[in-house]
Amino acid sequence: MSLSLASLDLFPNVFLTVLAILISGLVSLTITYRNHNSNRNNLPPGPPGWPVIGNLFQFTRSSKQFFEYVEDLRKIYGPILTLRLGTRTMIIISDASLAHEALIERGAQFATRPVETPTRKIFSSSEITVHSAMYGPVWRSLRRNMVQNMLSSNRIKEFSFARKSAMDKLIERIKSEARDNEGLVWVLKNSRFAAFCVLLDMCFGVEMKEESIEKMDQMMTAILNAVDPKLHDYLPILTPFNFRERNRALKLRRELVDFVVGFIERRRKTIRNPGGSESSFAYLDTLFDLRVVEGSETTPSDEDLVTLCSEFLNAGTDTTGAAIEWGIAELIANPEIQSRLYDEIKSTVGDRAVEEKDVDRMVFLQAVVKELLRRHPPTYFTLSHGVTEPTTLSGYNVPIGVNVEFYLPGISEDPKIWSDPKKFDPDRFVSGREDADMTGVAGVKMMPFGVGRRICPGMGMATAHVSLMIARMVQEFEWSTYPPESDIDFAGKLVFAVVMKKPLRAMVKPRI
Incomplete structure (x- = not known):
């Protein structure tokens, strides 16, 4: 759970205005300091900032979302720029070749994470996490376990029963909601719930009642809300005034652990006494006796297990749900693509329900999903990177302690890489006129899951979930706009993932 940029859009102007007034007397000093410091550090160019708060005041005064603010800045300062938000300095990169150099060619140097905020540390349990652990033996052990024992292609196939169950429930939920609302359904709510149910099965391997599933979902969302950076995370001088929020976070953590x-x-009892209806394997099984550091006797505590399970659930729920919402929106806006996809499904499986084994044979479906991830990556920024030692990039210094951010639309919508990059066009992949390896090894053209050593370990699982979910939803229903003949609003916003600013409520018509 590394630093997210989504919550920057929530900073109230009033706090920054008051703070700016209090420190306005330091403006002349900061101009002198900035000029000296810029020359000394040779950081990438960027907007001059205020004393103490850096560019926070300018950002909030812009009335833009953070990604919109960055989009404006890159037009002025280029594909690598510096932005200072309070005590945090960000180097923002939006160039494919620079991303490849940093994350592939010099991956070890850019493989660590920034220091966690105080609130995030409450939920990270001794930094025993895969996503936000510093680059080193603990991270290597946890990631290797997750990739080899949980997210390999063979292991993912073993959980096909969980995906089938979740897909069946998804279709029934959509049918029920449509019956009750004259054909209208909320896309994000239903798709993210289906993704969450799959991950629950994979993680715990035990049956849960509906109320337990809902409570778990609510707690995971509460965690994401709690760890999103707040104003004091960028201005530690305000930390003493944050005791109430810290107490709320501690209380939530205790409730989460207890639950x-x-x-x-x-799950421990199931392993000791196998049989019954419980899953034969779960992510937890790989963690109970895991040696966190090779050669040591240390295994994860129960609190560590709660942290690892939480990040497993949170990493793949909102991102998958958001991908489905964007995918359905594009299919509605491009009915010829929706029709062509349905025809491929029909010709591949006939009248039976789509199964996982069918997805690999559907060339157009795979192209639709790849174009979806290019045009609408799950986040606009990768999880924050840091450097393990002072280095340089594009002639500029990159010091230890700086947040290195990669702005994905700057790459996946680069007209030097893609023809008509704003157009949703799966045929660019079908025809072979354009393509991209999402791992970035052969060259970075799109990186919806990041690339390099910190690439999302769940990339294969996520694409499998998105592909199967879209196939089932298109097979079962014809999707159209509400009100009829209206245009889809493709404006986005950063929450935990990039979601549609105006949540998609669509009309469905059963095909069978």
Whole structure:
């Protein structure tokens, strides 16, 4: 759970205005300091900032979302720029060749994470996490375990039963909602719930009642809200005034541990006494006896297990749900693509329900999903990177402690890489006139899951979930706009993932 940029859009202007007034007397000093410091550090160019708060005041005064603010800045300062938000300095990169140099060619140097905020540390349990652990033996052990024992292609196939169950429930939920609302359904709510149910099965391997699933979902969302950076995370001088929020975070953490440990104990009992309806394998099974550091006797504590399960659930829920919402929106806006996709599904499977084994044979479906991830990456920024030692990039210094951010639309919508990059065009992949390896090894053209050593380990699982979900939803229903003949609003906003600013409520018509 590394630093997210989404919550920057929530900073109230009033706090920054008051703070700016209090420190306005330091303007002349900061101009002198900035000029000296810029020359000394040779950081990439960027907008001059205020004393103490840096560019926070300018950002909030812009009345733009953070990604919109960055989009404006890159037009002025180019594909690598510096932005200072309070005590945090960000180097923002939006160029494919620079991303490849940093994350592929010199991956070890850019493989660590920035220091966690105080609130995030409450939920990270001794930094025993895959996503936000510093580059080193703990991270290598946890990631290797997740990739080899949980997210390999063979292991993912073993959970086909969980995906089938979740897909069946998804279709029934959509049918029920449509019956009750004259054909209208909320796309994001239903798709993210289906993704969450799959991950629950994979993580815990125990049956859960509906109320337990809903409570778990609510707690995971509460965690994401709690760890999103707040004003004091950028201005530590305000930390003493944050005791109430810290107490709320501690209380939430205690509630989470108490709730989740019950399911961890159930899984332990299942392993000791196998049989019944519980899954034969789960992510937890790989963690109970894991040596966190090679050669040591240290295994994850129950609190560590809660942290690892939480990040597993949160990493793939909102991003998958958002991808489905954008995908359905594009299919509605491009009915000829929706019709062509349905025809491919029909010709591939006939009247039976789409199964996972069918997806690999559907060339157009795979092109639709790849174009979806190019045009609408799950986030506009990768998780923040840091450097393990002072280095340089594009002739500029990159010091230790700086947040290195990669702005994905700057790459996936670069007209030097893509023809008509704003157009949703799966045929660019079908025809072979354009293509991209999402791992970035052969060259970075799109990186919806990041690239390099910190590439999202769940990339294969995520694409499998998105592909199957879209196939089932298109097979079962014809999707159209509400009100009829209206245009889709493709404006986005950063929450935990990039979601549609105006949530998609669509009309469905059963095909069968």
